[in-house]
Amino acid sequence: MDAGLYLYGIFSDPIPSTDSLKGLDSQPVYSQVVEGFTFLYSDAKQEKYLASRRNLISHEKVLEQAMQEGFRTLLPLRFGLVVKNWETVISQLIQPCERQLRDLFQKLAGKREVSVKILWDTKAELQAMMQSNPDLKQKRDQMEGKNLSMEEVIEIGQLIESNLQQRKEAVIKTFFDELKPLAEEVVESEPMMEEMIYNAAFLIPWDQEALFSQRVEAIDKKFGDRLRIRYNNFTAPYTFAQIS
Structure with a gap:
């Protein structure tokens, strides 16, 4: 049974298939558009992830591979972020921080x-x-x-x-x-x-x-x-x- 969604990072635009990416617990990585933001995520098999070297590397690898495949303007999320559903993302991240997120995407574009x-x-x-x-x-x-x-x-x-x-x-x-x-x-x-x-x-x-x-x-x-x-x-x- 899945514990929720494990989030890796956010893109400002929809991205192509992420079939080649494997995340924590060797789970396939997907993208989901939520309120105009594209989230990189996999199914979480644990409610809380230990900040072990293996897990940290897996988290970083997903972000770096996505960037290497051309999805350059990325807002990385901190390690260990597990949410129950997309409604939680909307209410706790997007709604209170939308302006700041868009400002960061503008700042990081092409950088x-x-x-x-x-x-x-x-x-x-x-x-x-x-x-x-x-x-x-x-x-x-x-x-x-x-x-x-x-x-x-x-x-x-x-x-x-x-x-x-x-x-x-x-x-x-x-x-x-x-x-x-x-x-x-x-x-x-x-x-x-x-x-x-x-x-x-x-x-x-x-x-x-x-x-x-x-x-x-x-x-x-x-x-x-x-x-x-x-x-x-x-x-x-x-x-x-x-x-x-």
Whole structure:
């Protein structure tokens, strides 16, 4: 017995057959036009889905495959959204949010989201910083083996942190200055791990991705082995499809 409908995302226009798509629980994915919006859905076999890696990947795969097949202007819905029927969708989503949904479709038309995450080796960067700053290195070396006061410990710690922060900001500024002109909008998020120094999503014209990718590669080469870049050139536009 089905628990309801599992919703993946919304399109502004009707879409062709979705026969090739398989969703959660390996269920076939369908489209349904409701009040002028096209919903991508499958029959839900559970009332609540665990946010496991397998389920999350299945959810994302449906959205990405739909986009790859040409259904580009998509509003992705959050993982785990199960509704009883289409009346629920009308009363709880479309009626209260119709204007916002249409505004988002207008904003995303002809656009795609890409993301750039920058990581570095903090220890290696610290060593490189000391080599390029003889005065700071000398000051640190002179303090080694001494019984330092709390004020001295704080002072040298702040100097090192300040210089490391400047190096970090210089890297970030290079990426931002080079990539921002290609984007309609940029959203910067908190780094997801200690080694990550930058985490940003860019909303770019769909046909500009190749140029954006080339720009990322060029900046990466400029920094050599200092950085590791995670560039995602194809993802559902979660960052820019937020209903406030």
